[in-house]
Amino acid sequence: MRGNNYLIINKLKDLGLEISFEERTDFIGFKVKPLVIVYPQGEDDVINIVRLAREFRISIVPWGAGTSLTGAVSCDGCILLDMRRMNKILEINTIDWYVRVQPGVVLDDLNKELSKYGFFFPPDPASHYMCTVGIIATDAGGMRALKYGTVKDWVLALRVVLPTGEVIKVGEPLKKNRTGYDLVHLFVGSEGTLGIITEAWLRIIPLPKRKVQTLIVYLDDMETLAKFVYEVRRRGIMPELMEYMDPYAINAVNQAFNSGLKVADGGLVIIMIEEDLIDELLNIRINGLNIVTINEEGARRIYELRSRAGEAIKAVYGSFYSEDITVPISRLAEAIIRLKELGDKYRKPMPILAHIGDGNMHPHILYKPGEEELAQRMYYEVARIAIELGGTISGEHGIGLQKRELLYEQYLVRNNIKTLEVMKNIKRLFDPNDIMNPNKYIY
C-alpha cells in the first residue's frame, strides 16, 4: 500500500498538479488526514484526479472552506480535493437571472459582485463570509431560508465529474425545464458521495425593493417563545427572517463582540418583515413578550451578530457539536421543554441558535478535550427528541460522519428502511468502487 501511495503522489506530480501535505481540522474539530492535498485549477484536473483515484481505489473528499458541521470532509488517507483555486465567476446574466460559477467562489464574494448589478443569491448560511459555493453539496440553508428556501431552491444546473471520470451536465439555466429525471436535486445535498461538482448555474434575483423592518422580540421564558412562533404561523404571517438566540448564545455574543444585548430569560427573536405586514405581527398579544423595532443600523448589526454567534460560542465556551434538528412548529413547545430537561440532566449550558420560523434548531453541545464521547451522547439525545416529535435530525447541515447512525435510526423509527436501501442502491449505481467520500452519509 505504501508503494501505491508513492505512485499516486508521483502520478499527481506528473500531471503537473499543485499538491501539498498537511493535516487539517474542520470548523467543528474533525480531523482531516489526507494522503495528499490536490488543488485542481479546472475540470480537466478534476477528471484526471478522479481517474487516478479510481485506478488506485483511493477515496476522494472535496474541501471548500471546511465549514462542514457534521464531519462531512473528514478523512484518513484520502486525496483531498481543495477546490479553492476554482473560484471564478464565469458569467452573470441579468436578463435570464442566473450566475455561472466554479465551486470555489466564496459566497460573500459572489454576492458582492452580484450587488453591482442589483442582484443577489439568497441562501445565507452563517458562514457566508468564508464558505464556498460548494455548499451545494450540503444544501445549506441560513437565516433567509424562511423566505427564500435553502440552496436546493436556487440551483438550476450543474457540471459533475462522476466517479468514472466522465462528466455530465444536469439541468439547464432555465427556471422551467422538464426534460427527464431531476438529477440536479440528486446531487444537491449529496455531500460529495456521487461526484464532484465543477460548475454550477445558480438562480439569482433582483435585490429586494420593499422596505423591510427589523424587530427584536425579547421573551420572558422559553414557553413564550413556543407560543409566539405558533401564533405567527397560525395567523399566516410570513416574515423574511425569524432567528432565535437563547440566553447562553446572547451571553456569548455579548462577551465576544461586546454587543450589550439584553439577556431576557427566554432569549430573543430577530424578525425582519416587510413594512406593510408589520401590524399583524404587532397585534399578537402574549404575556412575556416585548417587541422592539430597531433602526437600519441596528438591523445590520443584529444580523451580523446573529451570523457570527457560532463563532462567539466557540470563542467563549470552547469546542462544540452543532445540532441541526427540525421539529414541526406544532410540536415546538414540547421540543423546547425536552431540550431544557436535557440540559438540566447533563448540567451543561447548551446554547441554542435557531431558524425558529421553520422549526430548525441548533443546540450547541459543548465539550472539552476528552469529553467527545459524552458530547456525542448528548448529541444523539437531542436528535432523538426530533425523531420522536415527528421532526428530522437534519434541517440543513446534512449527515456527514456524525449522523450516519442517527440517519439509520430516523428511518428505522419511521418504518422506512426500504427508502434507505434505495438510497444505497443509488450510491452503488453511481460509485460502485465507493471512492467518493466513503463511509459517510448513507453507508
Added chain:
Amino acid sequence: MRGNNYLIINKLKDLGLEISFEERTDFIGFKVKPLVIVYPQGEDDVINIVRLAREFRISIVPWGAGTSLTGAVSCDGCILLDMRRMNKILEINTIDWYVRVQPGVVLDDLNKELSKYGFFFPPDPASHYMCTVGIIATDAGGMRALKYGTVKDWVLALRVVLPTGEVIKVGEPLKKNRTGYDLVHLFVGSEGTLGIITEAWLRIIPLPKRKVQTLIVYLDDMETLAKFVYEVRRRGIMPELMEYMDPYAINAVNQAFNSGLKVADGGLVIIMIEEDLIDELLNIRINGLNIVTINEEGARRIYELRSRAGEAIKAVYGSFYSEDITVPISRLAEAIIRLKELGDKYRKPMPILAHIGDGNMHPHILYKPGEEELAQRMYYEVARIAIELGGTISGEHGIGLQKRELLYEQYLVRNNIKTLEVMKNIKRLFDPNDIMNPNKYIY
C-alpha cells in the same frame, strides 16, 4: 398471452377490485387501449395490482384526469390504474403548513377546501378544474409559476409503491429536511416510470394578503412583446403572473366564450402585480405598447379566459398538439421571429399561449384527421427552435410519448448523452422489468 390476460383479469376480480373495460382518449387525442382499467381504493389495492403486473410482466399506467399533453398516459394492453377513487384530503395542517392528500384529489377541490382555512396550493395548470394531484408526476406548472414555481417546489413528501410492490416514504412534511438523497424530486416529474404515488404531503401557504392589480398590455406587434418582456426582466420587476395570448388565441377565446377581447396584432399580455410594484411597470416606455389597468371583476374574468384558452382553441380550431418550449428571455425575440416564420412556411395558424415571464411558450400545432404526421413534423421544428436557442423542449408538460426522440436530440445537441445514460440506469435500477409506463420518457 391471451390466456394470461384472462388470468390477470380473473386475479384482479379475485382481489375484489373494481374493474372496467373501455378505450379512452386523453385531452390531446392520444389513444388509451388498456387490457383492463382498475380503480384502486387505497394503497393496498395499488400494491396488489403492482405485484400482479410484476408477476405477469404487464405494464401499468396511472391515470388521473387524462390531461397529459404529451401522450404520457397512452397505452396499448396495459393495466390502467384509474386513481380517481383515491381522492381523499387526509389532513390539513394550518400550523405546519402542509396538506396530506391522495393522488386522485382534483386540484380545484383541494384549493376550495384549503380556502376555508385561508390557505392555498399555488401551482395552477390551466386544467386546474379537472386535473388531479397526480400532476406531481409531470411537475405541472401553470400561470402562477412565475412567482411560485412549479409543483416540484411544493412537494414535501410522498408515499410511493415501487415496481417491486414495496412501499417507500420519501421526504418529510417539513420545509427543511436534509436526511439523505433527495428522492422526492426524483419522483416528481418522473411521469409514472419509477413508481405509483399513493399519498403526498404538499406545502401550502396562506392566501396572499397584498392587493394585486391586474393589467392588460396590448401589443402592436410580436417584436414589441419581446422588447417588453426583456425590459421587465432587465429592470428586475417581479410580477405574480405574466401570461401571453397571441391574436389566434384571442380570436378563439372571443368565439368560444363571446368575450369581446380586443385583438391587437401582437396579442396581449395579462399581468398581475402587487400594487406597490406597479409604478415600475408603468414606467416602461416602448412604442406599440398599450397598458390598461382593469378592475377585480375584469381580473377574475381574464384569468378564467386565459385558463380556458386551450379549451377554446380546441373548440374553434379543432385538434392540436400543445408545444411546451422554454427559451432564455434573452433569446425571446429570436424565438418569436422563428415561430412566425414556421407558421408562414406551413401556412397554418399556430395559436400561441405562453407563460411569457419565464420564456415558456405553448404554440398550438393544429391538425385535422390524417394530418397527424405533418403536425408531428411542425411540432419537432418548434422544439428544435428551442434547442438551437439554448432553451428546452419542455418547460412543464414533460416528455411522455411525444417527446422521446426530441429529448434525445436535445441531449445530443448539448453534447450530454451521458446524462441520458445515467437516467436510463436509474430507470433500470427502480424498474428492471420495465413495467411502469414503459416506452416513454427516457427509453
